[in-house]
Amino acid sequence: MKKRGIGVGCMFYGIGNTGMPNPAGAFLDLTDDGTVLVLTGCADIGQGSSTVLAQIAAGELGVNIEDVLVVAGDTGVSPDAGATSASRQTYISGNAVLLAARQAKEVLLEEAAGIMAAAASDLCLRDGHVWRAGEKTPLTVKEVLAACRKKGKLTLGSGWFNPETTGMDETGRGAPYATYSYATQVAEIEVDTETGKVSVLRLVAAHDVGRAINPKSVEGQIEGGCLMGIGYALLEEVKLTEGRIGNPRYAEYLLPMSLDVPEIHAIIVEEPEITGPFGAKGVGEPALIPTAAAIANAVADALGVRFYDLPITPEKILAALSAKGDGSARMGEIT
Numbered sequence: 001m002k003k004r005g006i007g008v009g010c011m012f013y014g015i016g017n018t019g020m021p022n023p024a025g026a027f028l029d030l031t032d033d034g035t036v037l038v039l040t041g042c043a044d045i046g047q048g049s050s051t052v053l054a055q056i057a058a059g060e061l062g063v064n065i066e067d068v069l070v071v072a073g074d075t076g077v078s079p080d081a082g083a084t085s086a087s088r089q090t091y092i093s094g095n096a097v098l099l100a101a102r103q104a105k106e107v108l109l110e111e112a113a114g115i116m117a118a119a120a121s122d123l124c125l126r127d128g129h130v131w132r133a134g135e136k137t138p139l140t141v142k143e144v145l146a147a148c149r150k151k152g153k154l155t156l157g158s159g160w161f162n163p164e165t166t167g168m169d170e171t172g173r174g175a176p177y178a179t180y181s182y183a184t185q186v187a188e189i190e191v192d193t194e195t196g197k198v199s200v201l202r203l204v205a206a207h208d209v210g211r212a213i214n215p216k217s218v219e220g221q222i223e224g225g226c227l228m229g230i231g232y233a234l235l236e237e238v239k240l241t242e243g244r245i246g247n248p249r250y251a252e253y254l255l256p257m258s259l260d261v262p263e264i265h266a267i268i269v270e271e272p273e274i275t276g277p278f279g280a281k282g283v284g285e286p287a288l289i290p291t292a293a294a295i296a297n298a299v300a301d302a303l304g305v306r307f308y309d310l311p312i313t314p315e316k317i318l319a320a321l322s323a324k325g326d327g328s329a330r331m332g333e334i335t
Contacts, residue, residue, distance in 0.1 A: 001193045004201075007297025009290030010184045014177030015282040016088040019167035024093040025079030025160040028057060028100035030108070032149060034128075034142045036061060036068040038100075041081030042093040043073035047284060048217040049089045053097045055213050056277050060101035061108075062125030063141060079160070087282030090213065091179065092161055094277035099159025107155045112144045163275065179273050181286045182208040185226070187294035191302045193321060196314030198234055198299060200260070203291065206267035210281035215268060222266040222287040229291020231256045234311050 016022045027039040038057050044050040054068040071078060081093045105125060112130045113120040116139065124131045130139040148155055163178030188202040203226050212218045235254040239246040247253045272279025292310060300306040305320045 002190050003193060003302040004188065004190050005298040005300070005302025007187050007189070007294045007299070007301055008184065009187070009293030009295075009297065010182075011286065011289045011293075012180045012182045013087065013286045013289060015091050015179050015181060016086050016163055016165075016177060017082075019165050019174055019176035021162060022082060022086075022088065022092060022165070023160055023162035024081040024089070024096045026053075026081070026093065026096040026100045026158070027079060028097065028104050028157040028159075030061070030104055030145060030155040032145065034063065034067055034145060036063060036101075038068060038070045038097055039074075039078040040070065040072050040093055040097060041075070041078045042089045043081075043084045045084050047084070047089070047221060048214060049084070049093065051217065052090050052213045052280075053093060056094050056097050057101045059278065060098055061105055061141070062131075063128055079158075087181065087284035087286060089282070090280050091210075091273075091276050091282050092163060094213070094280055095161035095275075096159045098277040099161060100157035101159075102157065103159060104155045104157030107148065107153060108141065108144050111148050111151075111153065112139060115139065115144070115147060178275055179210070179281055181210075181281050181283060182269075183286050183290055185290040185294045187291070187298045189295060189298040189302060191299060191317065193303075193317075196317035196321075198295070198312060198314075198317070200230055200234075200262040200295060202263045202265070203294070204265045204267065205287065205290075206269055207283055207286060208269040208271050208281075209283045210273035210276045211270050211279035212268050213278060213280050218268055218283050219266040221283050223264045225285070225287020225289075226264050226291050227256050227261060229288045230260060230262075230295065232288070232310060233292035233295040234313070235260075237311050237313070 029037045036057050042049050050070045050072050054065050054070050058065040058068050109120040109123050112123055122132055128141050130137050165178055166175040168174035168176055184206050186204040190199045190201055205222050205226055207222055209218055273281045296307055299312055305324055
């Protein structure tokens, strides 16, 4: 017999380190040909941070992303950006890049104002051109760069950002994070009561990310986090015997594979964060955190038995169903 269940998991997650200094820096240079060179210590480990940082620089300077070159994670030339952890790089390194771009932009706007006999405050950069009072002018960013070079002006910028936090005292009071991400996920599962196998049929994951700098990348982060959460809920288990790991190989330590991927519906909720770059926050760990809770709640909904010990393996389910059948187990005692 197969039984279906639906479960919900919710979470909020602090972005960055907990009540500790959490800075990142960035350097930026507009070269003679219009290339924007961004130097950052932020290590892209697959989450797409280099793309996001390029988008932030391009958006602030009004140029195409194709004109931005990001040199990331090179300790020989880049300033410190802290660890790629705690879902912090878009928020913290993104702010550092934004501030560096603004500093370089001030030089460009000052020069453009002199060329156009206008106030710099009336000008902005967009689509590779200087705009005045909301209207595009013929003056290009490259022409402004050339004018700067004739005068010996370098268009450099540097920036650093450290979110404002307050460390927690001995009573646990404080403000350990400058901002938080929020999420709700819903899981629909099916349990085969003859084998104990749990199949995740659908996951709906709604995440408040502040503002999605790169929506496709955010969707990918959510989908990847959901799949990791499935592994946490149903498959992954380190087996220890007298301090020794009994399943050190992937043949015994089970991970989700392509056939384990359910329908995943990622919902991006944009509630701009005033302290974030263009309103952005982080979306690394948040995609993982509620998944196991949603699946565990769905299993409880399907079977009427709640599990407090992960992963929820077929062996545990069969033992729980057997115990439930003879009335010898109470809710919460199944491990």
